[in-house]
Amino acid sequence: MDKEDKRRYFVVGSVYLEVVTPLFQQKLDENYKSLNFRCLKDFLDRKAVIHILFHLRHRNAWCCTDKLNCTNHGALPLNHHQWKQLYAENPGPGIHNCFCKYTAKSIKPADLDLSLCGLILYNCCNLGQLDEEAGPYTPTE
Ligand SMILES: [Zn+2]
């Protein structure tokens, strides 16, 4: 890749992020609002949502509740930083590897990057017909 190629690659990359990121953020915003959640925090605190996201970050964890929906991913799509951005650990003693230990933080869709928005949309929201035709979202890291 010569210098000009690199520049072009960079420009295309930033335009893509500038255009696509707000679209994903907006989509996430619309999604939880259409589900009657007032804010993203309320949506993230919903049991089904935190449970799905918990297992995207934690391997070999079997929760104390809602066990039927526990999953175990070989590769963890959610990185440590992303998980910390979304959830805070509740104070309390004991080793307890379970989603009930966490509470969502007060964040806005605008605080989330493309990959995190995509992960939440793809895993926790029912994407519209149009989006499904575009194929599944694969996070890149
Ligand atoms: Zn628990």
Ligand SMILES: [Zn+2]
């Ligand atoms: Zn679980």
